[in-house]
Amino acid sequence: MKPVLHIISDRNRHRLPLLQALVESAKGGADVIQIRDKKSPACETYSLVRQLQNHLQERNLVSQIFVNDRADIAITTDISGVHLASKSLPIASVVRLRKLADWSGQIGCSVHELDEAILAEEAGADYVTFGHIFASESHPGVPPRGVYALRRVVDALSIPVIAIGGIDHTNVETVLETGCSGIAVIGAVLNTTDPLNAVKKLKGAMEKSEFLPKVAFLQKTRQGDHENGCMRKG
Template sequence: MKTVLHVISDRNRHRLPLLQALSKAAEGGADVIQIREKKAPAAETYGMILELQQQLRLHGLATKVFVNDRADIGIAAELDGVHLAAKSLPIQVVKQLRMQTGWSGLIGCSIHALDEAVAAEQAGVDYVTFGHVYASESHPGLAPRGLQSLHRVVDALSIPVIAIGGIDRANVGAVLDTGCSGIAVIGAVLDAQDPLVATRQLKDEMEKSRTHPKIPFRLPSFPQS
């Protein structure tokens, strides 16, 4: 089982129109597109997701769509996953919503330290995202956690760990050598003039890794609405 690539949206970091850039990333081989809209109204985010889903269907792409923070939108749009942040609903509450509604998506969350990772696994998330591994424009002035910290989290958990933060073609091999389940990027794809080419090049570098993930990231198999 190979590692997976998550591409995360950012309204402030894209050369092409955002939906076009995300669609091209999907064409280039992104396994997951995560829509992260921290300030947009729910209706706007929902509409953006529906438009992205339509683009993926038109191109016959199997790329999965996750949403950051908004469990309500994830359930309403029957998305493949919801990624929780520090100020999101508690993990247990989202798990209850999943059970009550019959929604079948994954639940992930961001963590930044080993104790947070262990607590998240105990709370029942399906995966965690750990970072930032390298210096990142998303976290200016904050020291990166580094590969050793990533490796400790991977070793400690029995769920998939996705690495994030400053990852690109030049360093992705070293990141995957930790045994993580995949990577998440923003700038490495969205800052590129051609997100499709950038995604393909990143996936090519990932394919070269001889290190298998400790825990495979198993994508949901149900179709998008």
Template sequence: MDAVLHVISDRNRHRLPLLEALAESARGGADVIQIREKKAPASETYGLVRALQQICTEERLSSRILVNDRVDIALSAGIAGVHLAAKSLPIPAAAQLRRQIGWSGMIGCSVHSLDEAIRAQGAGADYVTFGHVFASESHPGLPPRGLYALRRVTEALSIPVIAIGGIDRANVGAVLETGCSGVAVIGSVLNAEDPLAAVKRLKEAMKRSGSSPKVPFCPTAPDLAPAAPLIGSHTKEG
């Protein structure tokens, strides 16, 4: 199986309206769209998830949807998973909730060191994102972890590792040579005038690398279409 491309939303880093940029990313072939709304009310995040979900269902797009932090939204929307951060619900608690209600979505988390990655795997994470690999607009002034650190994490873990931070067409080949399961990007797609074309170019560069992931990233849950009409606006942007 090929390495996967995750596109992560950021209300401060997109040229097109956010929903349109994310939909174009899905149309371009992004394997995963992660909705990350750190400061938005739950209702807005839920509305954005549902709106993108509806587009993917109606257009039969293959992109899977994850939501950052909000386990409640992931469960209520029936999406492919939730991505946890340091201040999110602990991984074991999210895993217990998943078992209790019979949800089959993935539980991922962000890590920044080998020790954190090993602890996340031990706690029950289905995958981790590791970074930032290169200098990144999301982490100004902080030194990147680099490819050597990424390779160490990939070699140590038996779950998928997604690389993040400053990744673009020029360096994605070197990133995938570490055996990671895929890459996650924000600016190289959402800051583009044409996110659809940006995704296609990045996916082409990933295929040209010829590298195979040590552990394939395989979302386990289908994204369900909204069961009822959307209520309220999801288009307000900060």
């Protein structure tokens, strides 16, 4: 049971062409790649997901693909999950949609307070992402929540908690000490000229940690199979 690494795409924060950067991240060992592009039309996001799927399959890479907000794209491409934001469909509605579509993907959501995290679990979320933990380019001028708040969320929930915000190989040990299930990053990997080695450096720091997740993040071993637990089905 090891903590997982999520890489989240950002069209404004990458050095290499975005698709190339994501593929290189997968080569480096990213566990999850989340496509997040809130301003692009659905057809463009769909196309990027399909392209990434094809590249990973051609190279026999095992990174899971998630998409931000777009449950319709997650279902039609049969990827591993959808990640919901504050303005997305309600979690409970997506849980019902998953059941109607007979889709086995995970449903995650972003939370910023303990109460939000508890409500997300009650609504049926399979995991939450909590942050930002440290000062982050994504939230300039907004005070970080810190590792103490992260620990409170981890302690209160029985589903995986992924930490996000200002995390890199220099501070990941402090984050993992909370018992969180993994971390999510953007700039620490994509805003470099060598995403592959940036991922390897992060994964190396994570693997050296003596701290284990309180709850393991669900991971597919191959299409249709899962490890580290059972999928909630609505």
